[in-house]
Amino acid sequence: MRSRVEGLLRVVAFGALGALLIAGERPSGSGQQASGSGQLREWSTASAPERVHVTLDSGSNAVTTAWLGALTDAGTEVGWRAPGAAPVAVVADPVADPAGATRVLVASPDGAWIHLGDAWGALDSLRASGGGGRFIIASAPRFVVARSGALTAASAVRDSLSLGRIMIVGHAGWESKFVAAALEERGWRADLRMALSPRGDVLQGSSALDTATHAAVIVLDSSAAPRAPSIARFVAQGGGLIMTPAAMAVPAFAALSPGPAAALLPAVEPFDTAFAGPRQSLALSPLRPRADAVALEGRGARVAVAARRAGQGRVAVVGYEDTWRWRLAGAGDAPEAHRAWWSGIVASVAHAAASAVPVLAPANEAPMATLVGRLGRASDPEPGAARPRSWEPVLCALLLVALLAEWTSRRLRGRA
């Protein structure tokens, strides 16, 4: 009986010793990842550490995050940190502009530099303020990459827009002519309704107004009053409306407007052709936006352009008068700037049918949020290389107890 117990104790001791030796072969403790995916590959194939801690650099991307997430799922405890990483996020949307522009919004801590690029290289950069930055890219990239600090965010453009026509309604005059010219030169297709005489209007293009054919309507004055019901219906269905303070004399338009306009401030005469801010010389009726409106452009403390939602559509009011003077008399590239500005105003309200386009590149719009969501909060590595496994002391104790009991049993043989 005694020899059997001693044999059992030896088996237990050797078993515990073997388990401790095998466990000792598996790495345990803190890993440091700073040079690409080599360490990740080793952890995933050659050895599966129980616990790692990685330091992410600017080369970290969605693949790294997914890889670390997979290690977590496989049982490895993953800790991480990203020194200097700003919680950057990016989203890119096509602008309703025939020229094919893309609007990129980047969230980043104030003061951080944001570098924007696409598949061909760098596009632009700016210093974040007000919680991020806004880029308008003249081209139509399929995806964009925004880097701020150590993290890089990528966003794919997922929609393609189908743009309808623009209808311009007003008295025949230089403003209607040059607004139409600017938009047509930009690529918009424009229909005109110009009041010209008691015998009738000048009609060019389509007369029907609905969101299937038109993206927006521009009302330059109160001559559009007879069409106010159809324009209000168009806006309620999702169409865009741009109007001037003169149009707000029509109650139906005033009800849609982002706010009333104050008295007209006269233009700078003679028109300042070399003025740094071209619209600074234009006559302006400052706007007083309603609570649900947003100011799109200002002149000092005054609001020059404002917009609001109305039904499913959007309505903007342009407080400037005779913007054609800027195009004709402005310095430098005034015609191009006039075209781009008017197209931008139209784009801010235009109805555009979107259709999905295939996403060719992996997107990770908010890498910091993805990291936290996948791996938990960032943490500092714990001091010391190893932390004892919870079952190792038990095995050690069991080994000692078994060996002591077996030794004691042998020493006491023949005494009992």
Next chain:
Amino acid sequence: MKPFAFCTGMYASGDWESAPQVPANIIDSLARYTTLPLAPAGVNVPLDSDALFEHPFVFLTGHLPVFFTANERRNLARFVERGGFLFVDDHNHDIDGVFHRTMTDELARLFGPLRLVPNDHALYRAFFQFRDGPPATSHEMNGWGDNLVHQHLTAVMRDGRIDVLYSNKDYSSEWSMHPDTKRMMQVDPTRFGVNVVVYALTR
């Protein structure tokens, strides 16, 4: 909104002021037939001044040789490139006259050669209908000047739109009358002037 002002261009050479009654006559017709907001009197603007860019419609006429200065050329090129409309009329009604030869040389130098305006162009239906193209003037019918009835106007066009309209028909003489005189006429000869202005304002 600034009202439409009929603007006559002043150039350093020649006699830009040869048809002083034309502006008042065209303004009278615009007020008579349209609801356009109008400046009550025409304005005269030097072609080499920045004030040129305050008036997207500019009328040029004269009898004498025309040689633009460098500043006039620079301003005119910029004016048309930015969308201004230039209406030039040969007050001589003579294709062998000095105004025609020198002015067309200047325009060709600035904008390229003038081309015939087809008689079904939008210009001829911009307000009144002129099914046969430009209306003939009494000076053409009387055989004065080059003794020709010009069937077409010429123009510098961009994508079918007229930037510079050139006439050999001597509308400067045809429209040089006191506006009240039109009441005694069977057909108002300035109706085509209304078409030119409305075309410039709407196309």
